[in-house]
Amino acid sequence: xxxxxxEAGKRRLLTVEVPVIERYNEGRDPDYKIVLxxxxxxxxxRYRLKPTHNIYQLETRLMSSxxxxxxxxxxxxxxxxxxxxxxxxxxxxxxxxxSRHTSRxxxxxxxxxxxxxxxxxxxxxxxxxxxxGEWPLPEAK
Amino acid sequence: xxxxxxVGAGSGGMPVLDLVCRDPRIHQVxxxxxxxxxxxxxxxxxxxxxxIGEPKAELAEQWLKQIRPELDVRVLNSDLLDPxxxxxxxxxxxxxxxxxxAADNEQAKLHWDGLMRRHRVPWTLGxxxxxxxxxxxHWFVPGGPCYGCVASHLQRSVTVDKPATPDYSQPGGxxxxxxxPASKASIAVIAAxxxxxxxxxxxxxxxxxxxxxxxxxxxxxxxxxxxEAYRPFRFRITRSAECLMxxxxxxGTTSGGTHGATSAPEDLDVALDQALAxxxxxxxx
Numbered sequence: 001x002x003x004x005x006x007e008a009g010k011r012r013l014l015t016v017e018v019p020v021i022e023r024y025n026e027g028r029d030p031d032y033k034i035v036l037x038x039x040x041x042x043x044x045x046r047y048r049l050k051p052t053h054n055i056y057q058l059e060t061r062l063m064s065s066x067x068x069x070x071x072x073x074x075x076x077x078x079x080x081x082x083x084x085x086x087x088x089x090x091x092x093x094x095x096x097x098x099s100r101h102t103s104r105x106x107x108x109x110x111x112x113x114x115x116x117x118x119x120x121x122x123x124x125x126x127x128x129x130x131x132x133g134e135w136p137l138p139e140a141k
Numbered sequence: 142x143x144x145x146x147x148v149g150a151g152s153g154g155m156p157v158l159d160l161v162c163r164d165p166r167i168h169q170v171x172x173x174x175x176x177x178x179x180x181x182x183x184x185x186x187x188x189x190x191x192x193i194g195e196p197k198a199e200l201a202e203q204w205l206k207q208i209r210p211e212l213d214v215r216v217l218n219s220d221l222l223d224p225x226x227x228x229x230x231x232x233x234x235x236x237x238x239x240x241x242x243a244a245d246n247e248q249a250k251l252h253w254d255g256l257m258r259r260h261r262v263p264w265t266l267g268x269x270x271x272x273x274x275x276x277x278x279h280w281f282v283p284g285g286p287c288y289g290c291v292a293s294h295l296q297r298s299v300t301v302d303k304p305a306t307p308d309y310s311q312p313g314g315x316x317x318x319x320x321x322p323a324s325k326a327s328i329a330v331i332a333a334x335x336x337x338x339x340x341x342x343x344x345x346x347x348x349x350x351x352x353x354x355x356x357x358x359x360x361x362x363x364x365x366x367x368x369e370a371y372r373p374f375r376f377r378i379t380r381s382a383e384c385l386m387x388x389x390x391x392x393g394t395t396s397g398g399t400h401g402a403t404s405a406p407e408d409l410d411v412a413l414d415q416a417l418a419x420x421x422x423x424x425x426x
Contacts, residue, residue: 005224008255010409018416020348025423036420101296108289108384110418
């Protein structure tokens with residue numbers, strides 16, 4: 001029962017996710033707007049982020065089981081191997097039972113744009129790690 | 142006379158079903174359960190070893206018929222989330238008086254919550270914590286907090302007990318445990334609480350108020366988690382106005398702005414196609 005083929009999924013998209021993406025895009029430079037495309041049973045958000053010096057191309061996938069299952073974000077721009085980076089340049093952003101509340105995906109409070117903000121934070125950490133060798137956020141337990 | 146609809150007849154769901162269905166007010170049961178009874182289930186399940194290899198839904202039907210031959214039992218041998226059975230499940234929900242969720246994953250719980258809200262069916266949920274160190278029981282009624290409100294409020298950092306993942310490299314082989322399993326005794330304690338709560342809710346669906354919406358019962362003292370064993374914690378969780386799962390527009394019963402949830406399903410498709418066309422090329426928006 002998926003995001004794009006169930007009534008509940010479509011209502012979530014139309015009343016929650018689409019409006020927040022439109023708000024995010026409003027007035028933003030066209031190069032940095034979120035582009036939303038349908039891909040099989042899931043939705044793919046394509047966007048660019050510039051946390052400090054560099055520009056990164058990213059993809060956040062809202063799977064068929066979204067929002068029960070958290071969105072998955074990968075960095076398309078090649079990165080150096082670093083902490084909190086999973087296979088396929090997928091960012092490690094969520095963990096059930098994490099001691100940091102923003103790392104526990106909460107479908108009742110978070111939208112897909114929260115995932116974009118989490119990706120921004122992750123990339124800011126990456127750039128600091130790149131310069132200093134230390135990941136600036138303390139390890140969540 | 143009441144129609145009970147339940148999802149899940151595993152080691153936690155089956156004892157709840159057994160206890161609730163002994164009540165003479167229950168005259169009809171719809172059970173949704175896709176799994177087959179496996180050798181590793183035997184140690185914590187009500188079913189005998191002779192049932193191995195049979196669908197749990199059918200074993201549950203036989204079990205209930207032995208106790209109450211007159212009970213109208215209907216089983217849906219399917220996954221709650223399977224689109225192929227969505228219409229059958231929806232039809233069954235429409236006539237249900239009370240629901241029980243004994244599913245073990247968040248996706249199923251959230252989906253069940255949406256179904257129950259759409260059909261305005263009061264329902265209950267039981268959760269045994271990993272290792273059987275304690276468990277939760279929750280109850281939900283139309284207009285009250287949804288499962289999203291409750292899960293978001295509780296922000297549980299201990300994980301709910303889940304069965305071991307099957308070893309796909311040797312189908313049918315022994316399945317190693319990947320989490321600390323709850324004992325049958327721990328499961329039975331929470332199942333009994335869950336069944337009792339369900340029957341009390343059934344008795345007074347309009348004004349039920351036991352003084353909590355979620356009850357946590359600890360069963361073990363665990364350092365940094367529970368200071369005491371056998372201690373109840375009562376949570377009164379209110380509906381969150383900001384909850385993205387149950388705010389107006391999500392359940393098809395209340396208006397939700399531009400794409401109000403009162404829209405017909407075909408209108409939703411048109412609106413979604415338009416939104417995707419707009420966001421697929423935001424430069425033109």
